[in-house]
Amino acid sequence: MTSTVSTAGTAGPAGTAGPAGATSSKSEQAYAAVKASILSGEYSPGYRLVLAKIAEELGFSVVPVREAIRRLEAENLVVFERNVGATVAGIDPTEYLYTMQTLGIVEGAATALSAPLISAADIARARAVNELMRECLANFDPVRFTSLNRDFHSVLFEHCPNPHILDLVHRGWNRLQALRSSTFSYVPGRARQSVEEHESLLRLLEAGAPADDVERAARAHRAATLDAYLAHRAPSP
Amino acid sequence: MTSTVSTAGTAGPAGTAGPAGATSSKSEQAYAAVKASILSGEYSPGYRLVLAKIAEELGFSVVPVREAIRRLEAENLVVFERNVGATVAGIDPTEYLYTMQTLGIVEGAATALSAPLISAADIARARAVNELMRECLANFDPVRFTSLNRDFHSVLFEHCPNPHILDLVHRGWNRLQALRSSTFSYVPGRARQSVEEHESLLRLLEAGAPADDVERAARAHRAATLDAYLAHRAPSP
DNA sequence: GAGTATGAAATCGTATACGATACAAAACTG
DNA sequence: CAGTTTTGTATCGTATACGATTTCATACTC
Numbered sequence: 001m002t003s004t005v006s007t008a009g010t011a012g013p014a015g016t017a018g019p020a021g022a023t024s025s026k027s028e029q030a031y032a033a034v035k036a037s038i039l040s041g042e043y044s045p046g047y048r049l050v051l052a053k054i055a056e057e058l059g060f061s062v063v064p065v066r067e068a069i070r071r072l073e074a075e076n077l078v079v080f081e082r083n084v085g086a087t088v089a090g091i092d093p094t095e096y097l098y099t100m101q102t103l104g105i106v107e108g109a110a111t112a113l114s115a116p117l118i119s120a121a122d123i124a125r126a127r128a129v130n131e132l133m134r135e136c137l138a139n140f141d142p143v144r145f146t147s148l149n150r151d152f153h154s155v156l157f158e159h160c161p162n163p164h165i166l167d168l169v170h171r172g173w174n175r176l177q178a179l180r181s182s183t184f185s186y187v188p189g190r191a192r193q194s195v196e197e198h199e200s201l202l203r204l205l206e207a208g209a210p211a212d213d214v215e216r217a218a219r220a221h222r223a224a225t226l227d228a229y230l231a232h233r234a235p236s237p
Numbered sequence: 238m239t240s241t242v243s244t245a246g247t248a249g250p251a252g253t254a255g256p257a258g259a260t261s262s263k264s265e266q267a268y269a270a271v272k273a274s275i276l277s278g279e280y281s282p283g284y285r286l287v288l289a290k291i292a293e294e295l296g297f298s299v300v301p302v303r304e305a306i307r308r309l310e311a312e313n314l315v316v317f318e319r320n321v322g323a324t325v326a327g328i329d330p331t332e333y334l335y336t337m338q339t340l341g342i343v344e345g346a347a348t349a350l351s352a353p354l355i356s357a358a359d360i361a362r363a364r365a366v367n368e369l370m371r372e373c374l375a376n377f378d379p380v381r382f383t384s385l386n387r388d389f390h391s392v393l394f395e396h397c398p399n400p401h402i403l404d405l406v407h408r409g410w411n412r413l414q415a416l417r418s419s420t421f422s423y424v425p426g427r428a429r430q431s432v433e434e435h436e437s438l439l440r441l442l443e444a445g446a447p448a449d450d451v452e453r454a455a456r457a458h459r460a461a462t463l464d465a466y467l468a469h470r471a472p473s474p
Numbered sequence: 475g476a477g478t479a480t481g482a483a484a485t486c487g488t489a490t491a492c493g494a495t496a497c498a499a500a501a502c503t504g
Numbered sequence: 505c506a507g508t509t510t511t512g513t514a515t516c517g518t519a520t521a522c523g524a525t526t527t528c529a530t531a532c533t534c
Binding site: 475476477478479480481482483484485486487488489490491492493494495496497498499500501502503504 | 505506507508509510511512513514515516517518519520521522523524525526527528529530531532533534
């Protein structure tokens with residue numbers, strides 16, 4: 001591998017095209033950079049993404065940056081307005097509802113499809129994460145709690161054999177992460193209940209429950225979070 | 238009326254869809270034009286999309302065309318290869334499986350969410366379409382059958398109040414349409430069975446069945462099509 | 475003659491340039 | 505002084521240009 005290309009090598013060009021090996025294009029890099037900034041929170045919701053500015057920061061021209069941003073738009077991480085500009089997708093209760101509902105559906109399916117492929121080691125791993133979440137409850141650490149929450153669920157759906165579904169799940173999680181929905185949807189009593197539901201889910205998986213049951217449970221888990229948020233916020237018109 | 242294209246499915250950026258006649262940007266136009274060509278079958282799977290050529294045809298420069306194509310790539314309607322070019326997404330049994338499975342999930346959910354909003358008139362409309370499909374069976378008209386099939390299901394999920402889910406459903410259908418999966422998945426006995434399942438679905442809706450039942454039925458309907466295809470093709474390794 | 479270097483053509487990726495649009499502030503008018 | 509017009513600036517949208525990469529055909533070596 002290390003051997004540089006140099007002259008045409010006899011080495012079979014067969015399918016190398018290593019996804020990682022090939023230096024990524026600038027639009028790829030820009031995409032990765034901006035996405036990372038959004039997910040990390042450096043660019044918070046509402047942040048104005050000025051093409052020229054980002055291009056300058058990265059040392060690229062605006063063209064690849066524009067492409068990157070439109071790609072992020074397709075993932076609903078930024079909002080683009082014609083002749084005005086792009087901003088990091090912001091919080092909106094309705095959108096939150098849509099996103100949570102959609103994620104509940106695709107994540108439920110992904111988890112159900114993963115279920116038969118989850119090993120005892122996976123479950124142990126997830127349980128360990130869940131215990132750390134329990135600690136966060138005591139320490140009042142919602143940021144870490146949210147991060148661990150994603151880790152927990154990742155273990156449950158990561159074996160999903162259908163990449164399309166998996167992609168949708170990741171998009172949903174990314175969107176929530178970009179919205180920084182942690183502080184937003186961190187309803188007092190809910191977090192504790194969530195941890196308990198996680199444990200139930202794990203027991204269901206350990207018992208080799210039918211896919212249908214797993215799906216229902218996973219979906220209900222998310223619906224409960226959504227409902228808690230809605231109830232928490234409903235009183236005020 | 239002939240056009241089944243349904244402009245939905247990933248509407249313009251920022252959900253504009255501005256009917257106010259705001260002239261769309263060239264990249265919008267290019268997007269719409271190329272998308273239409275793919276869905277209509279003018280550009281079949283495997284067709285090579287050369288930027289300069291399309292740009293010339295439309296009278297634009299390559300930049301907006303490139304943007305349009307990358308957007309279509311995000312919808313899985315075209316495949317882009319670095320430094321090589323774009324081609325219309327082709328048929329691949331595995332991809333077909335992934336797509337059908339995913340569509341089954343999101344369409345099932347969309348239909349279930351629509352159910353309470355479907356009127357008697359909607360059902361009558363759907364039933365009329367289904368009768369036309371029955372005629373196609375006699376006339377051996379798989380192309381029209383497939384087109385009507387989309388119309389039928391559109392009636393059932395179009396009231397879905399969650400636009401994210403609706404968008405995913407449209408994407409799935411578009412992808413199948415681009416793949417021209419009709420000829421591909423038109424398994425002899427299956428079409429007739431499909432029409433009967435449609436009738437069952439309508440009766441379920443008329444009876445005001447619980448959302449869960451509707452969802453299960455809609456999903457099973459699609460799974461049955463997929464299974465028929467798999468069984469039809471399975472014998473040969 | 476099989477397989478490998480070499481070169482030319484096609485196409486993409488990105489930079490730069492400029493016109494178009496939108497928003498805001500200043501100037502004007504009654 | 506309120507409302508309207510004008511002007512200015514920031515930013516986007518698209519065209520054009522050129523270097524980079526791939527691909528294919530050709531010539532070459534053993």
